Amino acid sequence: MVVRNDAAPVIIKRKKVIVAGGHHGGAWKVAYADFVTAMMAFFMLMWLLNATTEKQRKGLADYFSPTIPINRISGGGDGAFGGNSAFTEEQLAHTGTGATNRNPDNALQSRGETGFEQSAQENDAADPLRKIEEELLGIGGESLVSADMRKHIVTRVTDEGLVIELYANEGAPLFQEGTDAPTQMMRDLLGVVTRAAQNVSNGVAIGGHIRAHPIVLANNPVWPLSMARATRTQRLLEAAGMDAARITRVTGHADRKPAAENSMSVRNDRIEVILLRK
DSSP states (O other): OOOOOOOOOOOOOOOOOOOOSGGGSSHHHHHHHHHHHHHHHHHHHHHHHHHSOHHHHHHHHHHHOSOGGGSSSOOOSSSTTOSSSTTOSSSOOSSTTOSSSSSOOTTTGGGOTTSSOOOHHHHHHHOHHHHHHHHHHTTTSOOSSOHHHHTTEEEEEOSSEEEEEEEOBTTBOSBOTTSOOBOHHHHHHHHHHHHHHTTOOOOEEEEEEOOOOOTTOSSOOHHHHHHHHHHHHHHHHHHTTOOGGGEEEEEEOTTSSOSSSSTTSGGGOEEEEEEEOO
16 A cells, blocks of 8 residues: 655745844944034034134144144254243254244344344345435434534435425525525525435435415415425426436425424425335
C-alpha cells in the first residue's frame, strides 16, 4: 500500500530590515546642529557690527588678523609673539617700532612713526616755502627786509601755501587813505616779496582786505576799494619782475575777514600774497 503526501511544503521567509536614515536615524540631527550653530554665529557677527564703533571693530580685526608680525606695535621679546605684554618697556619687538613709541626698534626708528614718513624737521627743511618764510623773517640768518619793514609782515604756512600778509600800522599805511595809491613802504615790501618769490615757481594768489567803515555811509567803499588795492598789488608785483602767468587769483574781500577784533582797526588794512602749493 502506497501513502502519498500531497501537502505543499511550508516556506518561512525572514526579511532583514536595515535602518539607514530618515526619521529612524540621527544623521540629520548633526547637520541641523551645524546649521543652527552657523546661523547663531552669523547673527552674533551682525550684532557685533551694529553694536561696536569703528575703532572697536578695527581692534577685533587686528586680534584675529594672521599678519601680526607686520603690525606697527607688537609684543616684545625674542620673537614677534614674545615678551611679557604688548606694551613692555624692557623687551622690544623685532618688527614695527617696538612695544611703545618711546622705545622704537633701533633698526627701524629712523623710518618715522608710520615706518615711511620723514620727520617734521626733514619736511620743513625740504619745503621751499619754509625757506622763503625764513628769508623774509630772518630766521636762522639774515633777513631780506629791514626792521621797519618787518613790522608790516606776518607769514604763515597753511594747506593752501605760504601766506605773506602785508598790513598797515598806525601812522604807517600801505595805501593813501581811501585810495589804491601805494605808499613807498608798500612798494618796497612788494619788491622784497617779488625777490623772495623768484626762488620758486608756485602760483600766486592776491587778496585785498580793508577795515570796516561806519554803516551810516551812503556808499560804503569796502568792496570796490579792496578789489582796487588787490588789483594795484598785482600790477606792482608784475612791475617788480614777477611773471604775470604765475598770478592765478586776485580777490577783494572787503571787511569780511578782519584780522583784529576791532573791525575798524587799521590793522585790518592788509594785502595777502599767497604762494600756492603745487
